Amino acid sequence: MSSPKGLLDRLRRVAPASAAPRRSGRRAWVPYLLVFLIAVASLVGLAIRPSTTATPGSADYVIVAGAAGLRWDDLDPQRTPALWQEATRGSVGWLSVRSAMKVTCPSDGWLTLGAGNYAAWPRRTSGSQCEPAAPxxxxxxxxxxxxxxQRTVVQNNQDRLPYGATPGALAESVRCTVAVGPGAAIAAARPFGRVDKYESELPADPKKLLSDCVLSFVDLGTVKGSGAARQAQVKAADTLLSRVVAARPERSLLLVAGVSDTERSNRLHVAIAEGEGWNGGWLTSAGTGRDGYLQLIDLAPTILSALGRPAPEKLxxxxxxxxxxxxxxxxxxxMLGVHNADLRAKAQNAVAGIFFTVLAILQVLLFVLMVxxxxRARRHAGPRGPALPPKKLVAVAELALIAAALAIPAALLADATPWWRNSHPAWVFGLVTGVFTLIGTAVLRASPRYPRTLxxxxxxxxxxAVVVGLDLLTGARLQLNGVAGYSATQxxxxxxxGVVGLGVFVAGLLVAAGCLAQWLSKPWRPVVVVLLGGIGVVMVGSPYLGADPVGAVAVTAGVCVTAAISTGGWLTFARFAWAAVAGLAVTIGFALVDVHRPAADQGSLGRLLSELASGTGGPAMQRAAAANGQTLLNSPLTILAVAGVLMLAFCQFSPWGGLNRLFGLHPALRAAGxxxxxxxxxxxxxxxSALTVAGAAAAAVVPTAVLTALRVLLHAADRTRPEGETDGPGGPLLREDRALSG
Structure with missing residues (x-):
């Protein structure tokens, strides 16, 4: 038994700690008030949306001149004077020709144009070249x-394809249409197959024909191949366009579009709008949210809006x-030179798969080598045990793990350089990414706090988190057509x-919040988590920044779970209930605001909820399920997600683990996980996107989590006595406990 004096000393040491909660009890409600205010601020930040912009001008006639395969690098002031003049006088943009098919061939493009929705023409071959439009x-x-x-095409799109497109919906919205050429006939055909006025070729004097109906489609031909043959096709399209320009009626809007690809690859194409109110500037739409980018499906509502006619409901x-x-x-x-987005997107499509495949292989190999x-790092407290790994080996392993965690942020920074203009873009991108990775690793290693476990x-x-956040604040320029971002051609x-940026941002934000929360007392830890998490929700969901309301809902759920268990303990039912209520409050509040906006102003969440409420959300759910299945099997990030989970499980549940000890000392980190x-x-x-977001998050934090577990294991048997305390009933304290707490 302890002496009375020793017992009195212990009571003196315990008394101040037990009295502290009573003194602070009067202000215990302050953290909860701050959490509530932060949640309200997050909701307000999500509710703010840009003001809608009216259509630039109205027209009595609209002429759509389409050329399958036409790209911006086909234009030249000497060889294509008509196209160049229209581009100079009008508004321009990059046209994404996505349809219901993975690659949009000419028939798919013209059909999508006439449907105002993602549509597809039945395929008869599967070669490397697209079939010409020949209905x-x-x-x-x-x-x-x-x-x-046409009837078979309509039935196929409505019953078999997940977009529910109605070919001919645009033609049904106007009284009369004109079509010149086979591709134009596909766009102008009504759902039952009728083309009101049709000419296989443009007449010698097309002035009367182009003024017979308010909407005319002209097929300028197909542009494919390369070299002199391609230039000849572009020149023929330009000559035909010059005749259309000369014969166009007054108060007409001319839309020039490269309506599809002509090879089995995705590219960006020409989009020009020239007419009253469309002089100069960039083309954009609420569907892209990016200046200078337009979708093929945006042309149909643009045509009806210019003509002053309502768009068909839900089509x-x-x-x-x-x-x-x-x-x-x-x-x-x-549009050309260093600003050629098509060439950059083409390079991105080729390099992205290589980068993430190599990253997945390297991280898997690194995890295997770390086992x-x-x-060996698990050293028992007894006098004998296996020798610890050499210090130099541990130092090299730590640097390799840090470099692996910084690979994706380094790839984002590499997208700020013109790597894609080189003749060997993959090698140049890999070199630049490696340089940024080494710089980041050296900076962390040189920090005075590097020996600290966390x-x-x-x-x-x-x-x-900072790299992705700064990119969002500056317009997400690194992610657009970036290897670690997304391609406009898709x-x-x-x-x-994007999904990769979202994974890195969320993981970085919550893990950093968990580390910061450990510096504060328990009541204030949820405040730190909710503060940083609220900033993340706004940045992800705001249309000015992340423009991903669905992602914001997911981040809200993650922040609520983290805040609920950041003070320690497990996710009990009561904690789960409070986290669910808080998450649902923000999510439902934002959803209600979005749903009650006009249909044209709704975000993706509002449109999805509107479709579900009207009973038309089945195709959207079907598309999401199909996309999840395809991405799960095809994405290298799936490998990263699975490998990360297996490595963390090894670090936590094996006898040589270290995460259990770490989570016991730092519950906020377990909450962040x-x-x-x-x-x-x-x-x-x-x-x-299935496990893509989780794979990006795993690539960014699992390597350094393994590093942290390694450091914990290396000190698992260390013992030290607190100052002024001898061996007694309280037992020795771990030196690592004190180091981690510090």
Whole structure:
């Protein structure tokens, strides 16, 4: 038994600690009030949306001149004077020709144009080249024409494809249409196949024909191949366009579009709008949210808006095009050279798969090599035991783990360089990414706080979050057509945060919040988590920044889970209930605000909820399920997600683990891990990207989590006595406990 004096000394040491909660009890409600205010501020930040911009001008006639395969690098002031003049006088942009098919061939493009939604023409071959647009036509009256396969095409799009497109919806919205050429007939055909007025070729004097109906489609031909043959096709299209320009009626809007690809690869194409109110500037739409980018499905609502006619309800998937200022007057400066987004997107498509495959292989190999090091690092307290791994080996392993965690942030920074203009873009990108990775690793290693157990984990996570956050604040320029971002040719996203950036940002933010929260007393830890998490929710969901409301919902769920268990203990039912209520409050509040906006102003969340409420959300759910399945099997990030989970499980549950000890000392880090898991899995499933978000998060934080577990194991048997205390009933304290707490 202890002496009375020793017992009195112990009571004196315990008394102040037990009295502290009573003194602070009067202000115990302050953290909860701050959490509530931060949640309200997050909701307000999500509710703010840009004001809608009216259509630049109205027109009595609209002429759509389309050329399958036409790209901006086909234009030249000497060889294509008509195209160059229209681009100089009008508003321009990059046209994404996504359809219901993975690659949009000419028939798919013209059909999507006429449907105002993602549509597809039945395929008969599967070669490397697309078939020309050649529908079967009959002309019984010599005025119009009938597309004989139209009923089958409509049924195929509505019953078999997940977009529910109605070919001919645009033609049904106007009284009369004119079509010149086979591709134009596909766009102008009504759902039952009738083309009101049809000519196989442009007449010698097309002035009367182009003024017979308010909407005319002209097929300028197909541009494919390369070299002299391609230039000849572009010149023929330019000559035909010059005749259309000369014969166009007054108060007409001319739309020039490269309506499709001509090879089995995705490219960006020409989009020009020239007419009253469309002079100069960039083309854009609410569907892309990016100046200078337009979708093929945006042309149909733009046509009807210019003609002053309402769009058919629930049939169009696109948004009306608008014009924003800031375009250089010289088309070369605007669309070619260093600003050629098509060439950059082409390089991105080729390099992205290579980068993430190599990253997945390297991280898996690194994890395998770390297993024997972790096993040797587990030193028992007895006098004998296995020798610890050499210090030099541990130092090299730590640097390799830090470099692995910084690979994706380094790749984002590499996208700020013109690597894609080199003749060997993959090698140049890899070299630049490696340089940025080495710089980041050296900076962390040179920090005075590097020996701290949590420093590599918290610092590398914060670097990832800061890189993505700064990119969002500056317009997400690094992610657009970036290897670690998204490609405009895929048609999934044109602005804001991509799935890779979302994973890195969420993981970095919550892990950094967990590290910071450990510096504060328990009541204030949820405040830190909710403060940083609220900033993350706003940045992800705001249309000015991340433009991903579905991702914001997932981040909200992750932040609530992290805050609920950041003070220690497990996720009990009561904590889960409070976290769920808080998350649902923000989510439902934002959803209600979005749903009650006009249909043209709704975000993706509002449109999805509107579709579900009206019973038309089935195709959207089907598309999400199909996208999840395809991405799960094809993405290298799936390997990263699975490898990360297996490595963390080894570090936590094996006898040589270290995460259990770490989580016991730092419950906020365990909470951060749970929040990251919830947020990334929810974001992946809801966005149709499966484990892609989780894979990016795993690539950014799992390597340094393994490093942290290694450091814990290396000190697992260390013992030291607190100052002034001898061996007694209280037992010795771990030196590592004190080091981690410090």
């Amino acid at each position: 079967a036509l009959t002309q019984p009256d010599g005025i119009g024409a009938n597309v004989t396969d 169009f998937a696109g948004r009306t095009a608008t014009v924003v200022e800031g375009r250089p007057s010289d088309i070369t400066d605007a 024997p090091i972790l096993v 420093w590599p984990l918290g610092a590398s996570a914060a670097i990832g 048609g999934g996203r044109y602005a804001g945060v 749970a929040g990251v898991t919830v947020a990334t899995l929810a974001a992946g499933v809801l966005s149709g």
